[in-house]
Amino acid sequence: MNFFSKETKTALQAKEAALQLAFAPVAFQATRALRNLGILKIISDAGRKGITLEDIVAKLTLTRYAVRVLVEAGLGIELLLINDKKYTLTKMGHFILHDELTRINMDFTQDICYRGMDHLEEALVTGKPAGLRELGPWETIYPGLSLLPPEIGKSWFDFDHYYSDIAYPQTLPIVFSRKPRNLLELGGNTGKWALACTGFDPDVKVTILDLPGQMGLAEQKIKAAGVEDRVSFFTTDVLDEHRPFPAEKFDAVWMSQFLDCFSEAEIISILKRCAAVLSERGRIYILEPFWNRQVFKSAAYCLQQTSLYFTAMANGNSQMYHSDDFIACVQAAGLKVVEENDQVGMSYTLLQCEKMS
Structure with a gap:
């Protein structure tokens, strides 16, 4: 194993990683909320075609505001993608939702x-x-x-x-x-x-x-x-x-x-x-x-x-x-x-x- 013997990031990548770490506790709790409140599953069930914010809200008892702040956080965490106002899961989002480990x-x-x-x-x-x-x-x-x-x-x-x-x-x-x-x-x-x-x-x-x-x-x-x-x-x-x-x-x-x-x-x-x-x-x-x-x-x-x-x-x-x-x-x-x-x-x-x- 030689994972820890040399620098692998550029200066810009290192700063981005440092900023992500600064908000890591917030991102962790947002990820749990996306999982536990059923938002990741709703988006997963929509498959490749994706699902709009309004359609996610319609399937939950949460307010539009609550869903919006979570899915927008999910974009930054890289759990979600958005195209044509429709959300889909990334590979990382898939593992958060489905991976037992x-x-x-x-x-x-x-x-x-x-x-x-x-x-x-x-x-x-x-x-x-x-x-x-x-x-x-x-x-x-x-x-x-x-x-x-x-x-x-x-x-x-x-x-x-x-x-x-x-x-x-x-x-x-x-x-x-x-x-x-x-x-x-x-x-x-x-x-x-x-x-x-x-x-x-x-x-x-x-x-x-x-x-x-x-x-x-x-x-x-x-x-x-x-x-x-x-x-x-x-x-x-x-x-x-x-x-x-x-x-x-x-x-x-x-x-x-x-x-x-x-x-x-x-x-x-x-x-x-x-x-x-x-x-x-x-x-x-x-x-x-x-x-x-x-x-x-x-x-x-x-x-x-x-x-x-x-x-x-x-x-x-x-x-x-x-x-x-x-x-x-x-x-x-x-x-x-x-x-x-x-x-x-x-x-x-x-x-x-x-x-x-």
């Missing part, structure tokens, strides 16, 4: 990040997630996830699951090629990975390690699937080094989009404790999206901005990592990376780690 990212930004980002500078100075007060009274976002209003919680879980779920079908054969008898999952979330494991291998037993407040939904899903005899739960706070991990040894330890929730010092601490519960033949599997290993510049951009969600909202000290910084943590924990695969899911990397000799 774009919708998930926008909803996450609005529901989880938008108000809290006003406190970003405070978070950077204090090392605390200063914007989290906009969602609830927690020190980090994780104890509060099960307490968020349903529509806000949905935006968080949709964002969290979309990326990792795509990777699961590719990772299961890799993990189970070594036929692990038991597997420890850190950050079990809603139990999706544990259920995938029990469905893939009829003999494996899974232990989910997570915060007490995070176990409820996973327990419900495991029980509903009828595999409660093969999935157990171990509640702890991984940030408390004095609280133990399970006493048994595991053939596999799995973490998907988990360690990016922690600072480098915390990652090293967690990995050391993971190493301590590995069996002699065991491996640690870490699934992470590293921004420097993305195929598309837009993917790297999304990950870099997601880092600021961690800064302002989640915990104040973690991020979506550069692979060099992350692997340095692996090595500092007394582990070595024995295999790397950068072609998992949506530009994820799967690291397979073992204890150093």
Whole structure:
């Protein structure tokens, strides 16, 4: 990846981009309004022939003024085109309306990040997630996830699951090629990975390690699937080094989009404790999206901005990592990376780690 090593804009293009950025929060909300109020769909349904302002207004309960200011903003944002007083969607307008990934990212930004980002500078100075007060009274976002209003919680879980779920079908054969008898999952979330494991291998037993407040939904899903005899739960706070991990040894330890929730010092601490519960033949599997290993510049951009969600909202000290910084943590924990695969899911990397000799 060589997206960030040279200037790609002329001076005029750079100034235009700077002016667009100055109004970016306004453009974001205008785009949401065009989508949520049905205006983009009406224009999309009109197809290539387009539709006039008056005909859009006739299909809505909004005033002519409200529709006019939004569609005119949509022209500047480049969501819409106008010819012969008829509006049509641009390609970007199409993706705003129809692309699932774009919708998930926008909803996450609005529901989880938008108000809290006003406190970003405070978070950077204090090392605390200063914007989290906009969602609830927690020190980090994780104890509060099960307490968020349903529509806000949905935006968080949709964002969290979309990326990792795509990777699961590719990772299961890799993990189970070594036929692990038991597997420890850190950050079990809603139990999706544990259920995938029990469905893939009829003999494996899974232990989910997570915060007490995070176990409820996973327990419900495991029980509903009828595999409660093969999935157990171990509640702890991984940030408390004095609280133990399970006493048994595991053939596999799995973490998907988990360690990016922690600072480098915390990652090293967690990995050391993971190493301590590995069996002699065991491996640690870490699934992470590293921004420097993305195929598309837009993917790297999304990950870099997601880092600021961690800064302002989640915990104040973690991020979506550069692979060099992350692997340095692996090595500092007394582990070595024995295999790397950068072609998992949506530009994820799967690291397979073992204890150093």
